[in-house]
Amino acid sequence: MTLKEVAAIVRVPEATLRYWRHLGTGPHSFRIGRSVRYWRTEVLAWLEQESHDPQDRP
Template identity: 50%
Template structure:
């Protein structure tokens, strides 16, 4: 089983600032996260699926 990703892991994977993830979350956008106590955690497979569904290729 893969480890859950932290906010910093997801920000690095997507190449966006942490604040962008917080803004997306407050608007109901962005990859799905779960709160474990006071911490946000992400399933890598769900982040990757969200990325694949929300990107367009550029040529």
């Protein structure tokens, strides 16, 4: 998934996802060339984890 697609699902600005990536929080991401991508399963798992315990972040 692209940064834009994840931002729409999580309902946060793209800049917030970039900041979370910088901090090492948020859904797991990876790079393909210069593009940042996310696995849909990783995003959904992250949302599930956050819904149960939003304070328990790595």
